[in-house]
Amino acid sequence: MAKSLRTLFVMTVIAFISLAAAQSAAEKVVDPCSLLTPAEIQEILGEPVKAGTPKINANPLAGAGCTYVVSDLGSFAILVKPQQAGETPERIKAMFAKMKMKPVDLPGIGDSSFFTSPGFEMVQLHTFKASRYILFTLMDPKRKEDAARPLAAKLMEKLLTRL
Structure with a gap:
C-alpha cells in the first residue's frame, strides 16, 4: 500500500x-533583439544606435533581454518576461512607490503601462500585455526624464505590434 x-x-x-x-x-519564446531594429530606435531617439546585445537568463521565468548602446554614453534595454502569478501592475507600482520612485501611469499602451524613474536620467517603462511583462530602460545623460518618456512610449507602441 x-x-x-x-x-x-x-x-x-x-x-x-x-x-x-x-x-x-x-x-x-521571443528574442527581444528581434522586436526593434537599431534603425527604428535611432529614428525615434534621434541618436546613433548600435546593434543590440542579447541577454538570455538561465531561468526562463526571468525573461530575456536586449541592450542597445545609444550615442556614446546612453543605453536602451528591453526585457520581455512571462508575467508571474501575483505579478500585477498594481503590485509592481506599489513596490516602486515604496522605493519613492513615484510611478506615472501611461494610459492606452498595452493592458497597463507606467513609468518609473530611478534617477541618473534613467526612465523605465513597464508594460503588461496579455501574459507578458515588458520593461524598457532608457538611460541617456543628454536627455531629461520628461523628454525621454514620450520616446519610450513610441518605441513600446511599435514593439507591441510585434508580439
Whole structure:
C-alpha cells in the first residue's frame, strides 16, 4: 500500500511538472533583439544606435533581454518576461512607490503601462500585455526624464505590434 501511494505521488508530481512545461512551451519564446531594429530606435531617439546585445537568463521565468548602446554614453534595454502569478501592475507600482520612485501611469499602451524613474536620467517603462511583462530602460545623460518618456512610449507602441 505504501509503495503504491509513493508511486501515485511521484506520478502526480511528474504530471504537474509536465503540465507546467507544456504551458510554458505554449507561450511563444521571443528574442527581444528581434522586436526593434537599431534603425527604428535611432529614428525615434534621434541618436546613433548600435546593434543590440542579447541577454538570455538561465531561468526562463526571468525573461530575456536586449541592450542597445545609444550615442556614446546612453543605453536602451528591453526585457520581455512571462508575467508571474501575483505579478500585477498594481503590485509592481506599489513596490516602486515604496522605493519613492513615484510611478506615472501611461494610459492606452498595452493592458497597463507606467513609468518609473530611478534617477541618473534613467526612465523605465513597464508594460503588461496579455501574459507578458515588458520593461524598457532608457538611460541617456543628454536627455531629461520628461523628454525621454514620450520616446519610450513610441518605441513600446511599435514593439507591441510585434508580439
